[in-house]
Structure formats: C-alpha cells, structure tokens
Amino acid sequence: MSNNVVITGANRGIGLAMCMHFKAQGDKVFALCRNSSTDLEELNVNVIEGIDVASDIGVENMVAALSNVDIDVLVCNAGILRDESLSQLNVDTIREQFEINALAPLRVVATLQANLNEGAKVALITSRMGSISDNTSGGRYGYRMSKAALNAAAMSLSHDLASKKIAVGIYHPGYVQTEMVNYGGDISASDSAKKLVGLINQLTQDQSGVFKHSNGSVLPW
Numbered sequence: 001m002s003n004n005v006v007i008t009g010a011n012r013g014i015g016l017a018m019c020m021h022f023k024a025q026g027d028k029v030f031a032l033c034r035n036s037s038t039d040l041e042e043l044n045v046n047v048i049e050g051i052d053v054a055s056d057i058g059v060e061n062m063v064a065a066l067s068n069v070d071i072d073v074l075v076c077n078a079g080i081l082r083d084e085s086l087s088q089l090n091v092d093t094i095r096e097q098f099e100i101n102a103l104a105p106l107r108v109v110a111t112l113q114a115n116l117n118e119g120a121k122v123a124l125i126t127s128r129m130g131s132i133s134d135n136t137s138g139g140r141y142g143y144r145m146s147k148a149a150l151n152a153a154a155m156s157l158s159h160d161l162a163s164k165k166i167a168v169g170i171y172h173p174g175y176v177q178t179e180m181v182n183y184g185g186d187i188s189a190s191d192s193a194k195k196l197v198g199l200i201n202q203l204t205q206d207q208s209g210v211f212k213h214s215n216g217s218v219l220p221w
C-alpha cells in the first residue's frame with residue numbers, strides 16, 4: 001500500500017535520506033523545506049518550498065500546500081543545533097532552539113491534525129541529548145532543553161491522538177554524518193534514515209509514546 005508521507009526539513013541530511021527511503025518503498029512523499037536542493041530535486045518527489053516550520057508564514061504555506069492531502073505518515077525532522085556553555089550562556093540561541101526544535105514540531109502536528117488519517121503515524125525526530133537521565137556530560141543547554149521539551153510534547157501527543165488511533169514515534173537517529181555535526185557522526189544519513197523508516201513502518205498503537213534509538217533500543221527519559 002502506498003502511503004502519503006510528509007517530511008519537514010527535507011532538503012538535506014536525515015530528512016532528505018528519509019524521503020529517498022520512503023520513495024523507494026513506493027510511498028508518495030511530500031518534501032517540505034525552506035529551499036529545495038539539487039539532491040532533493042533529483043529524487044522526483046513532491047517538493048514544497050517556503051516551509052520555515054518556526055514562522056507563521058511557513059505554517060500558512062504548509063496548510064495551503066497540503067490542503068487536499070490526507071496524511072498517513074508525518075515526520076517532524078527539521079531541527080537545529082547551537083552551542084551554549086554555562087560560562088557563555090546565550091539565551092537567544094536557547095530560545096531559537098526552543099522555537100525550532102520544540103514549538104515548531106508541536107505546531108506542525110497540531111496544525112495538520114485534520115489532515116491525519118485515522119490510524120496515521122506521527123514521527124518526531126528528537127535526540128538522546130534530550131534525555132535527562134542520559135546526560136553525563138552537561139553543556140549544550142538549548143539543544144538538550146529543547147529536545148527534552150519536544151519529548152514531553154510527544155508524550156502528550158501520544159495520549160491526545162490515541163482516540164484517532166494515531167501512533168506517535170519518538171526517535172533518536174543516532175550520531176549521524178550530517179552538516180549538523182560537521183559530518184562527524186558514526187552512521188551515514190542514509191543508514192540512519194533506513195532504520196528510522198523501518199521503525200516507522202512497524203510503529204503501532206501499543207508503541208506510541210516510546211522513545212527509541214534508530215537501532216530499535218528504548219531510551220530513558
């Protein structure tokens with residue numbers, strides 16, 4: 001069966017690679033991005049530009065572009081990583097990460113609720129850096145706090161969307177070779193995306209609200 005799959009932050013990195021894997025398994029992909037890329041254009045999927053997930057106009061553009069689309073899988077992938085230390089606390093970058101990593105995915109899901117089919121799946125790409133019990137090295141205040149906030153929102157979404165039989169997957173992609181980490185990861189974007197797509201394919205209602213590594217292991221909050 002071919003699903004309608006919507007992915008944010010689809011022009012590069014893990015989002016682009018997920019578009020490739022969903023397309024390869026026969027799904028109809030709607031690739032949302034601020035600006036397209038050559039790699040995305042070459043995939044031959046439905047590219048929707050002008051979607052800054054953290055702006056009012058970006059959300060309006062998204063609603064207009066998807067007005068006739070019934071969504072089976074919604075992947076909130078767009079995110080940013082900034083750096084703050086205790087000695088150089090930059091509240092602007094912390095706020096920026098909250099806007100893009102935590103508030104935007106919640107707003108995207110809330111805004112597209114009416115488009116989600118009964119039994120649809122919502123996948124939130126978070127990070128194990130949002131895990132409080134897994135934090136053994138400190139720092140990265142804005143990223144950790146914003147991803148922890150996303151995890152909290154994801155759990156509420158899993159409860160609030162259950163009546164429509166919508167399952168919510170909460171995924172850490174691994175340490176992935178993308179621009180975000182200066183390509184310093186230990187897994188390629190394609191390999192990570194393949195695992196994520198596999199987990200999303202298997203996601204069922206009884207696994208809704210579970211925080212998982214792309215390798216399938218359950219992560220602590």
Ligand SMILES: NC(=O)c1ccc[n+]([C@@H]2O[C@H](COP(=O)([O-])OP(=O)(O)OC[C@H]3O[C@@H](n4cnc5c(N)ncnc54)[C@H](OP(=O)(O)O)[C@@H]3O)[C@@H](O)[C@H]2O)c1
Pocket residue numbers: 008009010011012013014015033034035051052053054077078079080081100125126127128172173174175176177178179180181185
């Ligand atoms: N790489 C890792 O090791 C790692 C580990 C844990 C979690 N993650 C998470 O995985 C997700 C994907 O990251 P990545 O590694 O693929 O990073 P990436 O290569 O830096 O890609 C980030 C994507 O997010 C988009 N984006 C950023 N701000 C946006 C906004 N305001 N509106 C719309 N799109 C926006 C970017 O679009 P532009 O090109 O327009 O900037 C880009 O498409 C993120 O949520 C990240 O936190 C990554």
